[in-house]
Amino acid sequence: DQQVKQNSPSLSVQEGRISILNCDYTNSMFDYFLWYKKYPAEGPTFLISISSIKDKNEDGRFTVFLNKSAKHLSLHIVPSQPGDSAVYFCAASGVSGNTPLVFGKGTRLSVIA
Amino acid sequence: KAGVTQTPRYLIKTRGQQVTLSCSPISGHRSVSWYQQTPGQGLQFLFEYFSETQRNKGNFPGRFSGRQFSNSRSEMNVSTLELGDSALYLCASSLPRQASYNEQFFGPGTRLTVL
Numbered sequence: 447d448q449q450v451k452q453n454s455p456s457l458s459v460q461e462g463r464i465s466i467l468n469c470d471y472t473n474s475m476f477d478y479f480l481w482y483k484k485y486p487a488e489g490p491t492f493l494i495s496i497s498s499i500k501d502k503n504e505d506g507r508f509t510v511f512l513n514k515s516a517k518h519l520s521l522h523i524v525p526s527q528p529g530d531s532a533v534y535f536c537a538a539s540g541v542s543g544n545t546p547l548v549f550g551k552g553t554r555l556s557v558i559a
Numbered sequence: 560k561a562g563v564t565q566t567p568r569y570l571i572k573t574r575g576q577q578v579t580l581s582c583s584p585i586s587g588h589r590s591v592s593w594y595q596q597t598p599g600q601g602l603q604f605l606f607e608y609f610s611e612t613q614r615n616k617g618n619f620p621g622r623f624s625g626r627q628f629s630n631s632r633s634e635m636n637v638s639t640l641e642l643g644d645s646a647l648y649l650c651a652s653s654l655p656r657q658a659s660y661n662e663q664f665f666g667p668g669t670r671l672t673v674l
Contacts, residue, residue: 455599480662489563489649489665490602535601546592546615547663551601 449473450538452550461559465523469536469550472517476538480547481510481521484533493534494521526557561586563652563666571672577638580669584631584652590614591633592663593625596647605648608633637671645673 451470459465469479477498482490496503496510496519503510509522523530536550564583572578584591592615593605604617608627625635631652637644647670651663 452601482665487667489651489667491665492662495662537602546604546607546617547602548604549594549602551599 447472448550449476450536450548450550452534452536452553454553455551456554456556458556458558459526461528461557462525465521465526465530465555465557467521467523467534467536467553467555469519469521470517471519471538473538473548474517475540476548478539479510479512479519480537480539481508482535482537482549483530484535484552490535523555526555528557528559531555531557563650563664565648565650565666565669567669568667569670569672571674572640573674574640574642576640577636578640578671579634579636580648580650580671582633582635582650582652582666584633584650585664588652588654588664589631590653591627591631592651592653593633593635594649594651595619596649596668597645602649605635640673642673645671647671 449472480495481493483493484490494505494508494510496512501512512519533552533554535552537547566581590609592607594602596602607615611627622638627633647668649668651665653663
């Protein structure tokens, strides 16, 4: 039973265009959502997060949108750059800082120059 | 500030053997979590240690175990290795804070291959 789902295993986008990565979750107790980026042979690095009390969080070229009623979040990258090519993981956590992260299976983004 | 370090980076073992992986968290971080990443499965949570105590545990068999030392360094052990244990094992550290989510910082992982 997967609580965090990333239904697109891969996504290909042209440089300069918008990349939209999607994530759905099933557990209504999730309170905090994060996106991590992973390059080959490296550990995931934190990208951006959003609390359930917000519906949008922006950091430079990266924006995360949260739709609690639909249990859906998305990561927008504008404009996309070749260096953004990586695997992106969506993760969720409960209210307490002591609950473990639950990750999706990841989406491989390829930005084509 | 040094990041999370994991040793060894690569490991090849045969079925039935056991293996121990090591993780040194970022200085000052007291929580260490372990994850298994396999192709197409994302990151699956193994366990978390805080102040030398296991605080959370994922859905893995008892062959997977871990511990944390007083300096916050952590080890995980897998006994009686199976082919399906071949994976990237990631360690992540965090402070943690009590009242809100703690960002986790990941190490580069240990690539375990079981033959």
